[in-house]
Amino acid sequence: MTEGVRLATLADLEVLEQFASQAVAEQVDNRGGAIWSKQETRNPPFRASLEADFNNPDKSIWLGVINEVPVGYAVTSVNLLRTGEVLGTVSDLWVEPEAREVGVGEALINAVIEWCEERNCIGIDSLALPGNRATKNFFETFGFKARLLTVHHPLGHQ
Numbered sequence: 001m002t003e004g005v006r007l008a009t010l011a012d013l014e015v016l017e018q019f020a021s022q023a024v025a026e027q028v029d030n031r032g033g034a035i036w037s038k039q040e041t042r043n044p045p046f047r048a049s050l051e052a053d054f055n056n057p058d059k060s061i062w063l064g065v066i067n068e069v070p071v072g073y074a075v076t077s078v079n080l081l082r083t084g085e086v087l088g089t090v091s092d093l094w095v096e097p098e099a100r101e102v103g104v105g106e107a108l109i110n111a112v113i114e115w116c117e118e119r120n121c122i123g124i125d126s127l128a129l130p131g132n133r134a135t136k137n138f139f140e141t142f143g144f145k146a147r148l149l150t151v152h153h154p155l156g157h158q
Helices: 010-027 033-039 046-054 104-118 133-141
Strands: 003-007 059-066 069-080 086-095
Touching: 003 104, 010 046, 010 059, 010 069, 010 086, 046 059, 059 104, 069 104, 086 104, 104 133
Parallel strands: none
Antiparallel strands: 003 059, 059 069, 069 086
16 A cells, blocks of 8 residues: 655546545534534635636645545645745645545645745644544644634524
């Protein structure tokens, strides 16, 4: 079994859409997931958003593969800070549950880190929902630490 990463192409749009849909669905029932999943309904729709990402030099999309079969993905961008420095952001990182803990997620995050280092980013941000200990532990393995806490007050209009 060979795990690895490759850059995604426009030909991968269908599998990327499926992965993104599964990634969002997996988080809905987690603490914070209901609101987060509503934010992940993108405008423009995910396919159009991804198509634009392929033409954006400040974004990159990778597929995690086992024996060349896609089993996960990551989407990263760089954001210019008001100081003129650049911050990397991982907006998506997901691996099929059956393919976890075999090195695909590690290969994806290593590709992200290398890409951000090449762009002289001062750091990389990502998101882990509260209560999703597996995601938090995964990121901590690679030196990520919490630096921001989002608080939310629910209203009766949900």
